[in-house]
Amino acid sequence: MATTASLLLSPDILKDARRRERRVAWRQTRTAWLFIAPAVVMVGVFLLLPVLVNVILSFTKWQKFTGLDKFAGFSNYQRLFAVPYFSEALYNTAFWVVGAIVLPLAVALTLALLLRNIAFQETFKSLYFLPKVLAPTAVGAVWYYVYAPHGVINSIVAGVTGHPFDFGWIYDDNTVTPSVIVTFVWQTVGITMVLLLLGLAAIPKDPIEAARVDGASSGQIFRHIVWPLLLPTVLVVTILNVAAGFTTFDLLWVMASDYPGKRTLSLAVYMYYESFSNGGWAYGSAIAVVLGIMVIAVSAALAWLQSRVEKSIR
Amino acid sequence: MPVDLSNPAFVQKLIAEERHRTRPPGRWILLPIILVTIAYLIPFYYLFVTVFKTTPEYAQKGVLELPSSLAPFIDNVVQAWTIAHLDQAGFSSFTYALCSGALAVAIAAAAAFGMTRLNLIGANGWFMVIFTGTLFPFQMYLVPLLFGYQRLGIINTWLGMLLLYTAVCIPFPLLVLRNSFSGISREIDEAARIEGASEWRVFISMILPNARGPLIALFLLQFTFIWNDLLFSSILANGIGVRSVMVALQSLQGTYSTLGPNVVITATLISSVPTVLLFIILRKYFMAGLQLGTK
Numbered sequence: 001m002a003t004t005a006s007l008l009l010s011p012d013i014l015k016d017a018r019r020r021e022r023r024v025a026w027r028q029t030r031t032a033w034l035f036i037a038p039a040v041v042m043v044g045v046f047l048l049l050p051v052l053v054n055v056i057l058s059f060t061k062w063q064k065f066t067g068l069d070k071f072a073g074f075s076n077y078q079r080l081f082a083v084p085y086f087s088e089a090l091y092n093t094a095f096w097v098v099g100a101i102v103l104p105l106a107v108a109l110t111l112a113l114l115l116r117n118i119a120f121q122e123t124f125k126s127l128y129f130l131p132k133v134l135a136p137t138a139v140g141a142v143w144y145y146v147y148a149p150h151g152v153i154n155s156i157v158a159g160v161t162g163h164p165f166d167f168g169w170i171y172d173d174n175t176v177t178p179s180v181i182v183t184f185v186w187q188t189v190g191i192t193m194v195l196l197l198l199g200l201a202a203i204p205k206d207p208i209e210a211a212r213v214d215g216a217s218s219g220q221i222f223r224h225i226v227w228p229l230l231l232p233t234v235l236v237v238t239i240l241n242v243a244a245g246f247t248t249f250d251l252l253w254v255m256a257s258d259y260p261g262k263r264t265l266s267l268a269v270y271m272y273y274e275s276f277s278n279g280g281w282a283y284g285s286a287i288a289v290v291l292g293i294m295v296i297a298v299s300a301a302l303a304w305l306q307s308r309v310e311k312s313i314r
Numbered sequence: 315m316p317v318d319l320s321n322p323a324f325v326q327k328l329i330a331e332e333r334h335r336t337r338p339p340g341r342w343i344l345l346p347i348i349l350v351t352i353a354y355l356i357p358f359y360y361l362f363v364t365v366f367k368t369t370p371e372y373a374q375k376g377v378l379e380l381p382s383s384l385a386p387f388i389d390n391v392v393q394a395w396t397i398a399h400l401d402q403a404g405f406s407s408f409t410y411a412l413c414s415g416a417l418a419v420a421i422a423a424a425a426a427f428g429m430t431r432l433n434l435i436g437a438n439g440w441f442m443v444i445f446t447g448t449l450f451p452f453q454m455y456l457v458p459l460l461f462g463y464q465r466l467g468i469i470n471t472w473l474g475m476l477l478l479y480t481a482v483c484i485p486f487p488l489l490v491l492r493n494s495f496s497g498i499s500r501e502i503d504e505a506a507r508i509e510g511a512s513e514w515r516v517f518i519s520m521i522l523p524n525a526r527g528p529l530i531a532l533f534l535l536q537f538t539f540i541w542n543d544l545l546f547s548s549i550l551a552n553g554i555g556v557r558s559v560m561v562a563l564q565s566l567q568g569t570y571s572t573l574g575p576n577v578v579i580t581a582t583l584i585s586s587v588p589t590v591l592l593f594i595i596l597r598k599y600f601m602a603g604l605q606l607g608t609k
Contacts, residue, residue, distance in 0.1 A: 035432065142361055
């Protein structure tokens with residue numbers, strides 16, 4: 001007995017075993033490298049490297065028809081704050097972000113609460129979800145005519161009031177952004193509602209029953225029980241919609257193709273316009289850097305909020 | 315009231331409460347829902363009446379009036395199809411969506427396998443590297459990709475678009491698959507390894523079949539994303555033979571378009587057919603795919 005034990009635990013054998021273990025681990029790691037290599041290479045070359053190059057290019061004077069000859073320091077960034085377009089685009093982007101957070105959530109929550117216990121719920125869900133499958137370009141093309149002077153909205157207004165009405169919703173400075181946001185809400189409300197319905201379904205019935213028996217009103221139950229338990233879902237939806245609010249491009253570009261001040265509609269549009277309609281590639285990359293910093297900062301703040309909410313629930 | 319099941323009044327009250335609780339909501343709630351839904355569907359109604367109108371008919375009639383005949387639809391399709399070269403654009407987009415979508419999910423699955431099933435040293439670090447690819451807005455890729463593609467000579471090529479779409483579609487499926495692979499019992503692949511199966515074999519015949527639902531859902535999401543893309547294609551591939559169907563659609567629309575709304579709307583309908591069909595046939599997987607995104 002004693003001899004076997006000492007034999008098993010002898011330092012040589014232990015070292016050998018450990019070495020073999022390490023060899024196996026290394027062999028597995030090497031195999032694992034083969035499995036992850038395609039993903040790492042593709043993401044590295046086509047997504048991460050461009051971000052780095054984008055930052056470098058933003059300090060140059062690269063334009064259409066001119067070579068990449070010299071560095072320009074911060075001149076692209078100085079230009080951002082010198083022209084009025086940037087601050088207008090920034091203002092409209094802020095408007096978009098707030099709209100993209102609040103409106104889909106408010107509309108979808110109302111719909112979700114109405115549809116919660118209803119017959120044909122699946123049919124309604126599919127109907128409201130369908131626009132999300134359509135391309136923003138296609139949705140934009142249809143809504144371009146919905147808002148046109150002789151379009152759908154005006155003809156409904158004319159039909160109701162009895163007077164001809166031909167307001168240009170996407171030609172007017174005051175209505176262009178809200179109009180496109182309405183289309184955005186039309187397209188995203190379905191997915192937001194489906195996610196909220198999932199969140200609502202996960203809320204336990206017992207505390208709600210207990211509160212009802214104790215005489216709580218529907219409003220109190222919603223405020224004190226449903227809403228806190230729904231908050232994590234609300235945050236997930238918010239995170240999804242905030243990114244869209246910052247970077248919506250297709251809808252704006254297609255719907256506002258006739259709007260003279262198109263470039264100021266959002267930072268994403270301004271970036272595209274300056275880079276690819278005006279050929280100011282380096283300037284466009286500077287706008288993209290500013291947009292990127294804002295998106296990452298807001299996403300980080302929301303992720304922090306999310307982790308706090310989740311901690312407070314557990 | 316004390317809990318006393320021998321008291322008939324108490325039992326009656328319990329039954330009444332239970333009925334109240336499980337009673338379906340009244341009919342009155344259906345009315346607002348139906349009204350809201352009708353308003354919501356007006357753009358679809360507009361789309362379907364418009365594709366059956368001729369351009370003069372569209373100009374003369376009210377936009378929501380019914381068309382006088384269904385025949386103009388064929389002419390609208392032919393016009394939209396030939397002017398926008400929808401056959402070529404559709405074929406390009408279909409190739410991008412099918413190949414890049416499938417390839418991206420496959421690459422992501424392999425990487426997720428490597429990170430969760432093999433003893434990869436530094437697995438979390440590698441994951442973070444790929445996850446970083448989802449943090450930046452697409453606007454940060456555009457100018458550098460134009461720069462690089464010009465230099466490499468793959469601007470306006472299928473190859474360039476296939477590579478880019480594949481890369482863009484890797485991080486999200488990886489995020490999801492990493493979770494679903496972790497949920498598969500370790501015993502099956504240990505058993506297979508003891509039997510002498512290679513890691514590749516374990517991946518193909520043990521793990522992938524067990525994650526069939528998420529794999530299909532993820533492929534659908536990526537297919538739809540690529541089919542619907544306007545941004546990348548409009549910059550990196552806008553030639554007739556390589557441009558995506560959304561760039562073709564956009565070329566019909568807007569200020570310089572002399573086409574009637576009926577033709578543009580018909581092109582919109584045609585370009586949406588593939589994704590809508592996929593949605594109708596595979597609705598279950600689409601809905602599952604959504605839930606994947608929030609976990």
